[in-house]
Every structure is written in C-alpha cells, then in structure tokens.
Amino acid sequence: MKRIGRVLHVSPNGNLILKAENLPRTNDRVVDELLKPIGRVFDIFGPFSAPYVAVKPQVKEPRHVVGQILYAAPRRRR
Numbered sequence: 490m491k492r493i494g495r496v497l498h499v500s501p502n503g504n505l506i507l508k509a510e511n512l513p514r515t516n517d518r519v520v521d522e523l524l525k526p527i528g529r530v531f532d533i534f535g536p537f538s539a540p541y542v543a544v545k546p547q548v549k550e551p552r553h554v555v556g557q558i559l560y561a562a563p564r565r566r567r
Contacts, residue, residue: 492558496559497541505527506542506543507542519560519561526547531545
C-alpha cells in the first residue's frame with residue numbers, strides 16, 4: 490500500500506479531496522488503513538510542487554472519511 494494523504498473535505502460534486510503526500514495513478518483503488526474500499530482516484534490537480542487528489546467515493550457517507558488518511562491499494566497482477 491502507498492499512502493496518498495489526508496482527506497481535507499468533500500467537494501461540491503461529492504468527490505473526496507486529499508492533499509497528496511505520494512502521487513497515485515488515475516483510477517487506482519483507494520482504501521483506508523483497515524483496507525476498507527473507499528473509492529477510486531478520479532483526478533490529480535494543482536501545482537506540481539503541492540498536488541491534490543480527487544477520489545470518487547464508493548461509500549454511502551463520504552463526509553465520515555474527512556480527516557482520515559487514505560492509501561492506494563496495490564494493483565492486482567493478471
């Protein structure tokens with residue numbers, strides 16, 4: 490698992506916004522520290538020196554994830 494960063498807030502369109510510590514790839518699976526699926530990386534934006542990550546949530550209440558640290562799950566090998 491690769492740590493992405495802490496969830497700052499939920500955007501008006503419902504995406505989780507994280508301050509990136511490590512850059513994931515678009516469409517990577519996102520999990521919490523207990524490996525519970527949270528969503529997928531939707532977008533990476535902002536300045537190159539301090540990027541942000543938008544995650545399209547797959548949980549019913551995305552606001553309950555605010556403040557948590559999220560991780561990019563390893564890709565499954567075929």
